[in-house]
Amino acid sequence: MGFSWKRVRNITGEAVMLLICCIFLLPFYYLVVNTFKNQQEASSAPMALPETISLDNYVKAFDSMNFFRSFGNSLLITAISVAVIVLFGAMAAYPVARRKHKVYKGILLYFLLGYMVPAQTIMIPLYLTLQKMHLLNSIWGLVVIYSSWCNFALFLYQGFFGSVPEELEESAKIDGCGPWKSFWLITFPLLRPVTATIVIFEVMWIWNDFLYPYLFLSSNKSFTLVMQVYKGVGQFSNDWGMMMATMVIVLIPVLVFYLFMQKNIVAGITSGSVKG
């Protein structure tokens, strides 16, 4: 290939885009690079690379945030909620998608009705409900609340059922297999692509959620990782080197998740109907 203006233009274009990418990610560079500096160095040269790598901020952040407890809380809340959402959502989608009677259309409509209700509208009554169940300030209270997000799963599953062949279920029925058994053994495994999408997005939403933990969790031992950042800013707002270290620590699990799941996240968005 010889010299051509078109090629020069393409290469320049790509270089410009890469530069824009770097600017786009600059806030994260700023965040990470300042965690290794002391207050004075960060003030005088915030964008420079650290002169010496000091891990003091990380040690302080780690000591103050009860990391393992909070990580465990976030993990438990997310894992159990998502499992419940997937099971309840898939189960509910099955009759709605497969049975022809119009009763099921009405039921689907009923589920659609609440889909648009913002969390902010129902938070005070939810507070009362949790209080009655003695689940305030408990990670189980959050699990209970998040389980109601199963209607999102229901819609996604319901839309996908059309592309799962019914013949297998019918032949299972002829062999004397009841709907319960046939659903779990035959249908549910075939739903795997949507299950993956649902799991990934619900994990991101629940793991990152701040509103409900902020309203319903009040003590350090029940805090999620996101809540630790909120608490940290309230307590140590002046020690921002340490605050930034806290944020980096909290971001690491998310980053790992993103690196592994990036392809699926993009596939999930491109398959449509996933809210942002």
Next chain:
Amino acid sequence: MRFRWKKEVPYLLFLVPAFIVYTVLIMWPLVQAFGLSFTDWKGYTMEGLNFVGLKNYIKIFGDKEMVYAIKNTIVYAIFNPLFVTVLAVPLAVILNSKMKTKNFQRAAFFFPSVPSALILGYLWSYIMSPLDYGVLNRLVTAMGLEPVLWLAHPKVALFSVILVSVWNVLGWHACIYIAQLQGIPEDLFEAARIDGATTLQMFFRITLPLLRPAMATSVMLLLINALKIFDLPFALTGGGPGYSTTMLSQVIIQRGFVDKMYGRSMAAAILFCIFVVAVTVVQRKAAKED
């Protein structure tokens, strides 16, 4: 069609768990919020509850902070979707072209959508700080301009929130457009090129019209999420200075959980819900007619 219970019961059982959690945790609280928004409920107990009609609803419009919050939320819900859309469409077109580092670039632009908005808000509060480590002002002064009070000036702060929010979700929405772009057959562009169309003409005459379904989805998500916005301004500005970046969600929480004005908080929450639903329905209708 007759409903044959005996035959349908095994299937209805599949619906029970989802039906219970959904009813108890979404629909019943909605009914409760609606009912209590017409009362002088003081919390704790349901005894001594008085029906006060529309009093709570009327008081919303005399509540200075709520009126500010409504205004801010509307401004935010106009400009966030607008800026994101204007930037995401060209970005998607570029990221869909043949580049060696295409995948890296997509990953880079998408990354700010991944962490919690709360953390991103705090991060930007450092970047936009008027103190020494506020790098944005260092950049501004390096260019020979006056430093800007990004978060402390009442007229600028809302703009700063919008700026950060655009950075936050741009990659996600570019992704929605990329998905649609991949479905446009290459022949269309080939044919146009043979007919002598310029790149710009092809963008406006072919790409943009074909992106309309993606735009309907993206704009609807942007609008709804903009109306519900809470974490980002909460972390970035805390709603200040004054009430200049207070959003509706924040003020509903403030009135309900802090000031214990439950009736007013829930009246605002119900109006908010009606507004969100109305926007969704209108948007859906408009997208369908397209």
